[in-house]
Amino acid sequence: MFKALLLQQHDKQTHAAITELDEHQLPEGDVTVAVQYSSLNYKDGLAITGKGKIVRQWPMVPGIDLVGTVLDSADARYQAGEQVVLTGWGVGEGHWGGMAEKARLKADWLVPLAAGLTPLQSMQIGTAGLTAMLCVMALEEAGLTPDQGDILVTGASGGVGSVAVALLAALGFSVVAATGRSANHELLLKLGASRVISRDELLTPIRPLDKQLWAGAVDTVGSSVLAKILSQVNYNGAVAACGLAGGFELPATVMPFILRNVRLQGVDSVMCPFARRQQAWQRLATLLPAHFYQTACKEILLEEAPEAAAKMMDGQITGRVVIKIA
Known part of the structure; x- marks a missing residue:
């Protein structure tokens, strides 16, 4: 038997509860993994709270990372x-994910834990960091x-945005962080932003061509x-x-x-x-400074995941949330 956060649907309502499961209930796969950590991402928040149509079959163990x-x-x-990492591939949506003590997965979905990273650090990075x-x-x-000018990062207080700020700063870029949370200005400056602007500055009327301000941008908002x-x-x-x-x-x-001549990628x-995924993980292992893990990451227990998911949906989560499983 092993412990898992199990999502079930009753009367079109999502119910999340810590449950004891038998290994025979695990889905099909090539590799069985004893999970050490997962993490809480926006998709996980949508799945656990039922506020988004993320789950494609019931019951479901959430967790798109492990x-x-x-x-x-x-x-x-x-x-x-061997230690392995999984992010993406529809896990936590159509295949049981990382918020459980055990997972059974397809080998094609896995990558070896990158040299230089601890298991905890890999989930402090997670899908958002990748x-x-x-x-x-x-x-x-x-x-x-x-040398070409400022790089703008939107949604800079979130998981993807906070890692992007730290990575770009580590590479020597001048980073402008845009956020709707004024309380996070100091955090973003610690992560390496040269300055912080309010999200409201990007919500003014749109012209076909405006004043040229940014050499480039990482946009998480759309x-x-x-x-x-x-x-x-x-x-x-x-x-x-x-x-x-x-x-x-x-x-x-x-x-x-x-x-x-602007490019939208x-x-x-x-x-x-796999090859590009592995390349990205190797670069993350060498580029992210130690203060990122200390500044922008929080660790919780599996039992705390539903409450944290609700806070994420209410915009109360900053940076990365790691879920300790083992």
């Missing part, structure tokens, strides 16, 4: 005793360098905020877009693309191929 030790493996790539690293890599591949950013990006600049917290529509024009971490 790190743990292989117990047994039918795949030659992984051996008992997404942030992929966004930074996209900006680098677009040719952006620190909708009118992304449209506003595109109108303000410098000639030959780039935006990495990875979120839709503000909505999935894009009320923009083609003007920034055809008159300023979508970033997905869920289905990211």
